[in-house]
Amino acid sequence: MLESKKLELRRSEIRQELATLAAKPTPTEDELRTMGDLDREYQTNETRYRAALIAEDTERREAGADLETRAGREWSDLVAGFQMRQVIGALNEGRTLEGQTAEVVTELRAAGGYRGYPVPLLALEARAGETVSTGTPDPIQTRPLIDRLFPASVAARMGAQMIAIGSGAVEWPVATSAVSAGWADGETGSVAGPTAYATTDKALKPEQTMGVQMRITRKALLQSGEALEAAIRRDMNGAMGAELDRAIFLGTGADGQPLGVITGAATYGITSTAIDAAASWGAYREAVVRFMAANAAGGPGGVNLMIRPEVWNFMDDAEAFAGTAVTEWDRLLKNIPAGNIAMSSTALSAPTGTPAACTSLLTTSAGGVAPVFVGMWGAVDLIRDPFSDAASGGLRLTALTTCDVTVARGAQLELLTGVQVA
Template sequence: MLTSVTIARRQSEIRQRLSELVGKDAPSEDETRQMDQLDGEYRQNETRYRAALIAEDTERREAGADLETRSGREWNDLVAGFQMRQVIGALNEGRALDGKTAEVVAELRSAGGYRGVPVPLLALEARAGETVSAGTPDPVQTRPIIDRLFPASVAARMGAQMIAIGSGAVEWPVATSAVTAGWADGETGTVADPTPYTTTDKALKPEHNLGVQMRITRKALLQSGDALEAAIRRDMNGAMAAELDRAIFLGTGAAGQPLGVITGAATYGVTVTPVDAAASWATYRGAVVRFMARNAASTPADVRALIRPEVWDFMEDQLTATAAPKFEFDRMAEKMGGIAMSSTALEAPTGTPAACTSLLTTSAGGVAPVFVGMWGAVDLIRDPFSDAASGGLRLTALTTMDITVARGAQLEILTGVQVA
């Protein structure tokens, strides 16, 4: 029982007893002494009652916050105990799933249809301690299901937001109206006419399927044990992360691929600026100024840059001609909010002199520059025929994703960044 409730009941008993004693015309010395004791206890209980209410209010708030986040934590705890080797055994030998793995699979099946065994995206993370042959493994670090699937990916470092979608298409309304303010001309003048508030819907649709195929020999199935699970996690994680990074920026929009940010710049309304000059902080500073001029960024620290490793190599050799010389890349790194380097998300330098492309992004008003939608879990399907003669296991992991850009003004592409 709550302390405040117990005190309130005692206060009620004291009031009832006092009313009986006060009603007497000639109370005895014992009754008078009892009234003094009850009055003192009543005043003391008032102080305790207020303190109990304050403490219990804090406890209620903490309990409410715990209830709001408990379901997510319980799901993360279940996924943390998900075992890929149980899935391999179920597909290869027909073994029954048990424990947390069975609960996760049952929950995913109830939310959507899968041909094979559904595997949550979080389960593809490489987990610490699972390949230790002796001693106590390190505890698993629990992360959100989608947002931190590939924490080291280029898309995540450039501010792309990963969105988990159960089913159907998702649209993001983005304001496109240019609301203007105007002054009244004179005492009886009118202000500017109202401007219609308009939006454009940016849709994410389940039209692009990314697949990873894995071939596991019978020898590996019989020998590996826990090491097999760690290898499967690493391979699937690495393959999906690399291909997602390439598709998000360089996807052709044909042959099943989504339309990447750089390839689809015209479609997404992204500004493409040909610089045709050697890579330097001044080259990127001009783009930062353009972001700030159109109110997409407040400071250079709000802007992130995606560059090729060759750009870093070139800028590291360039010194500023000032009293305190400093490499161009160091000047750039000090000012900007982040720099990501990738040879997967950007095309290699070409031409004479060699030149490449760079991408700059910013998150305006908390809105991510790129949305990456992923539908459901990874569908892990067994191919029982391809490797049947050798007793091996052929697995196909399928996931569905799409890309869209909220506002083209939050991105800018620089072409002709020379590295020679």
Template sequence: MLESVKISRRQSEIRSELSTLAGKADATADEIRSMETLDAEYRANETRYRAALIAEDGERREAGTELETRSDREFADLVAGFEMRQVVLALDEGRTLEGRTAEVVQELRSAGGYRGVPVPLMALETRAGETIASGTPDPIQTRPVIDRLFPGSVAAQMGAQLIQIGSGAVEWPVTTSAVTAGWANGELANVAGPTTYATTDKALKPEQTLGIHMRVSRKAMLQSGDALEQAIRRDMSGTMGAELDKAIFLGTGANGQPLGVVAGAGTYGITSTSAAGPATWAALRAAVVRFMAANAASGPEAVKALIRPEMWSYMDGTEAFTGSGVTEFDRAKAQLGGIVQTANALPTPGGTPPVALLTTSAGGVAPVFVGLWGAVDLIRDPFSDAQSGGLRLTALTTADVTVARPAQLQVVTGLEITDPS
């Protein structure tokens, strides 16, 4: 029991005793001395009570933080033991889910409806001891349970933030007003204003569904559990990660796709400027200057660039200063906060100069928000491959993309990667 609670109870007892003694008209000398003793104890306890509250305030704050994160950690521990093999066998043979896998599925079902077996996104990540070609996980921000992008994701490296949404739409009010300050022109003059404080809502809506279709042969299902577990996870995470990356940047906004950052630069209000010249650090530096002029970045180290491999090849083979051995890529890498290369999230040159995307996280706000609704809904098709004894699986997830502040992104076009001579 907290010390402050003990003191509070004792104070109640003292008040009760004092009220009894104070009601006596002919109190004895012993009773009067008792009242004096109780009164002194009561005053001393008031001081002790205030001291106990101050001392326990820190403990309450720590306990509150512990309670806020405990459920997320407990669920993360459950997901760490989630087995895709059990899900596949449950869909194929009707086998009962057991252990942590059963607990996770039950928890996800209680939060939303699924036609098949719900699979947490975190379960699709490659587990410890496995390797993937694209590298190891490097999330931009630590978030509870499954609120992060897949390992090696270009979107994660460029500062995009993944938002896990249970149901409905999510909006962010973004300030759009231009509040300015002004000096009073004279002793009795008014200062500038008032100026309307305006905001614009940026919404993520569950209108786009990404699907993965997978065939599992009878031979694969009869192999060892770990082999099937790893193969299914690699296939699903790799396919979903690549397609999400592509949609986040190149989504057309039509045919069921979300509107990507690069493809929808004009719609989002993102500044797009043509370099109309060779791909050099000077061409990228102009975009960095625009960031700084708009108060979106404090310096080049706060900016990240997304380029294609063809552009890296040209810049790395072009000397900035003749005979120096310093290439244009070296100059850009030394100045910027990071350079990410991709052949999936930017359009293929195809006879036109490639495009570069620059982003910055101003004030801790991510340049791009990616919303995912619920878990992956894994559905079984028991009929298509019945003759061969195989199994068909469909994994569905709903996602959307939005840009909170267009000033945090810059698109640079017209970056020539061929020698004009």
């Protein structure tokens, strides 16, 4: 009980006792002495009561601030105790889920329908102590939920914003108006007329479902223990990250795939420029200048560049000036930071033609708006196939997740085609 509440109750008791004693016409000496003691105690408690209220007011403010952020932290703490091996045991042997794992599954099932066991996306992250391509993740660093899953993905390095969506379709209003300024021509002249503020909605819809299939042998189930959980998380994380990178940029928009940024450049309003020349800093510099002229980028340092490994190989071998050790790649790195350059053989098609040529993509984040939005709905739906590996006692798992891709402003991206690497 709060101290102020205790003091308030005691003050009420003192008032009752004083009322009883005050009603006596001829109180005895003991009763008079008791009334004096109660009066002093009442005054002391009055002072203590005010002090308690002041102290508890600060505590209430701190508790209120804590409650405002507790929901997200409590969910993260709950998911941190989620055990994949419990789900595997439930699917394979019908075991009962326990502890935090059971709580998470119950919460997810209450939020949406799943055929199998729902697995939160956060549970697929690599935990501390597990080696990933970029080293061990820092558990103190706070990042968006899905970005946290794929920190080394090409999409994340190119500035794509990945969003976790509970249900339904999400639209992102993007300003498209061209506000103009003008001077009044003379003392009675009018300034430039008002320009309507217009926005365009870019919708993310849950229409594409991606699946990851895993086969776990009976020996692995009996032998691995906690190592099995780490292996499943790493494998699912890697498979989902690689396929998302491919679909975000090269998705066909047909056969259940989302429309990728490069494949749907015309649909998204992305400028495509044919280089049809050897890869060089000059070709990329012109694209950066176009970005800056369109007010999409403030300088080369604000541009992200995605290239094929063959482009790096060609530019690092090509001297920019005869008789010097300065290569075209050196000139590129002097203007675009190495951290802004992503090399991928998954998100870009292999070079074709004679001479061999490929495609490059430039992106920038203008005004805090990401060039690409990637939405993922709900949790991963983990389903068991009880028949495919029944003869060997193995376990076949299918993990399903729904995602979509959209481009906010086409001006924040530029596609370079015909970048020759031979």
